[in-house]
Amino acid sequence: MSPRLPIVLLAALIILSTPLLALDVREIGRDVGLPPLRGRADTDFHNPLLSGGSMLTIVNGTFPQGLGEPMNIIISAESDSEVLVHSADNGGFLNLMLSTFLASECLGQHLGDTQAANLGESSGNVTQVEELRWDFNDPYLGTCRESFEGGLHARYWIQNSTGAYFIATSVEMNAESGHDIILDGYNLGRDFLAGNLTGQSIPTLNVSNSSTFSGVSTFANYTYQTDVKYVSGLLPYAADMINHYLTVESSDRPPIDGLVAVLTVKIISKPPSSAAFPINRTPVIGFILPLFIGLIALL
Ligand SMILES: *[C@@H]1O[C@H](CO)[C@@H](O)[C@H](O)[C@H]1NC(C)=O
Ligand SMILES: *[C@@H]1O[C@H](CO)[C@@H](O)[C@H](O)[C@H]1NC(C)=O
Ligand SMILES: *[C@@H]1O[C@H](CO)[C@@H](O)[C@H](O)[C@H]1NC(C)=O
Ligand SMILES: *[C@@H]1O[C@H](CO)[C@@H](O)[C@H](O)[C@H]1NC(C)=O
Ligand SMILES: *[C@@H]1O[C@H](CO)[C@@H](O)[C@H](O)[C@H]1NC(C)=O
Ligand SMILES: *[C@@H]1O[C@H](CO)[C@@H](O)[C@H](O)[C@H]1NC(C)=O
Ligand SMILES: *[C@@H]1O[C@H](CO)[C@@H](O)[C@H](O)[C@H]1NC(C)=O
Numbered sequence: 001m002s003p004r005l006p007i008v009l010l011a012a013l014i015i016l017s018t019p020l021l022a023l024d025v026r027e028i029g030r031d032v033g034l035p036p037l038r039g040r041a042d043t044d045f046h047n048p049l050l051s052g053g054s055m056l057t058i059v060n061g062t063f064p065q066g067l068g069e070p071m072n073i074i075i076s077a078e079s080d081s082e083v084l085v086h087s088a089d090n091g092g093f094l095n096l097m098l099s100t101f102l103a104s105e106c107l108g109q110h111l112g113d114t115q116a117a118n119l120g121e122s123s124g125n126v127t128q129v130e131e132l133r134w135d136f137n138d139p140y141l142g143t144c145r146e147s148f149e150g151g152l153h154a155r156y157w158i159q160n161s162t163g164a165y166f167i168a169t170s171v172e173m174n175a176e177s178g179h180d181i182i183l184d185g186y187n188l189g190r191d192f193l194a195g196n197l198t199g200q201s202i203p204t205l206n207v208s209n210s211s212t213f214s215g216v217s218t219f220a221n222y223t224y225q226t227d228v229k230y231v232s233g234l235l236p237y238a239a240d241m242i243n244h245y246l247t248v249e250s251s252d253r254p255p256i257d258g259l260v261a262v263l264t265v266k267i268i269s270k271p272p273s274s275a276a277f278p279i280n281r282t283p284v285i286g287f288i289l290p291l292f293i294g295l296i297a298l299l
Contacts, residue, residue: 044076044262045164046120047234053120055235055260057128057155057168059243060113067243070235070256071117071157072190075165079265083224084163086129091222091267093165099219100196102154103135106144119159119166128155150174150182152192169193173247181244186256194261197226207259209233221271230259 048054056068075093077084088094097103116125134152135142146153156167169189170181182188184204191202198215209232217224235258239245242255249255 042162044078044162044264045074045166046159046162048118048120048166049234051120053118055166056117056241057243058116058118058125060115062243064240067241067245069115069155069168069170069243070186070260071166071168072186072235072256072260073154073165073167073169073193074260074262075167076262076264077159077162077164079263080267081163082267083265084165086158091220091224091270095219095222096197096217096224096265097132097154098135098139099217099222099224100193101135101137101142102132102152102193103139103143105131105133106141106147115155115168117157117166117168119157121159121161123160126157128157131155147175152189154189154193167193180247183248183250184253185244185248186242187259190259190261194226194228194263197224197263197265198228204257207257209259211259216268221269222267223269225266225268227264229262229264231262232259234260 054068055071057071059068075084075096080091082091083093083096085092086094088098094104114127114131116127118125132154133143133146136145138145150171150173152169152171154167154169156165158165169186169192171185171189171192173180173182187204191204191207194213195202197217198213199217200213200215202213207230209230211228211230213228215226217226235256237254237256237258239249239255242248245255
């Protein structure tokens with residue numbers, strides 16, 4: 001055996017590993033079992049309909065059985081990686097939600113029933129992560145008010161394979177009315193959330209699959225730029241599939257308009273204290289590390 005063989009092997013290994021290490025950290029391990037994502041269509045989210053899932057939630061005890069609520073907002077995995085972290089710190093998802101006045105439930109108490117969803121992943125039917133409620137500009141006690149007075153609320157799930165967030169929003173009636181959803185309450189919930197994130201009132205009766213909106217929101221000195229794109233083809237409209245259809249539909253409008261708002265969110269400014277170390281890009285390390293190992297191996 002030639003004494004050079006180990007070095008040739010090592011060199012081959014180094015060359016093979018370089019492209020992997022040079023990938024954006026956000027992209028590694030997103031779609032388990034699939035090749036790296038660069039160039040694939042699923043960098044924003046994976047469409048649940050393509051693998052046995054649904055954009056309607058799974059609700060216990062509806063009448064008739066089997067009605068669901070629309071997941072009408074998706075936070076695209078093309079958002080900044082910091083935004084996709086499930087945290088209220090460092091500008092994460094929960095801080096983004098606070099910039100739209102949605103906060104965790106009243107004193108941590110969950111007051112309603114939980115729902116499940118199937119995002120088309122191997123985990124199948126998964127219980128919601130949490131329910132958020134409109135906080136009346138008081139992140140500490142405002143959600144208690146919402147629980148009694150009704151208003152905007154949101155349940156959400158995280159799609160493991162992409163990191164995207166799927167959110168079912170709606171505007172509900174007060175506790176006395178058993179938290180039914182108001183007329184047009186799903187479309188309005190979606191548009192209030194997208195409207196609060198972009199600082200404009202979205203004309204619910206006028207949106208279509210060519211609508212786009214952009215704007216900024218701020219919380220705890222993190223400022224987010226949100227680009228919204230309305231997408232058709234993910235949600236069904238059929239009244240006989242939608243929970244609370246009796247209160248949300250009107251004689252001339254179905255319970256939902258069938259559009260999902262897909263949001264791409266970037267942090268455009270952060271508190272001065274938070275260091276601006278570019279953690280989400282590693283091409284430099286990815287290139288230098290193998291070179292370094294290679295040099296050591298050659299010594
Ligand atoms: C639905 O009800 C069943 C039986 O009562 C329960 O096991 C399940 O956890 C409930 N699902 C959700 C999402 O609450
Ligand atoms: C994501 O993966 C974790 C751990 O495997 C699992 O507990 C969770 O239910 C999954 N969530 C979804 C939405 O599939
Ligand atoms: C998941 O939910 C659907 C819709 O409610 C139901 O038909 C199915 O049996 C559930 N799957 C499991 C494994 O519980
Ligand atoms: C923000 O949400 C609130 C409560 O849901 C709603 O009343 C308001 O119209 C929304 N603002 C915009 C600009 O959409
Ligand atoms: C609705 O759309 C029409 C044209 O598509 C436009 O002229 C009108 O100003 C829009 N209304 C609102 C409230 O945005
Ligand atoms: C937009 O909606 C129209 C029907 O309203 C449909 O014909 C068209 O295919 C949709 N376009 C896209 C890109 O989904
Ligand atoms: C935001 O910044 C201002 C000054 O720029 C500072 O007074 C305030 O404490 C900061 N708030 C947070 C939550 O970091």
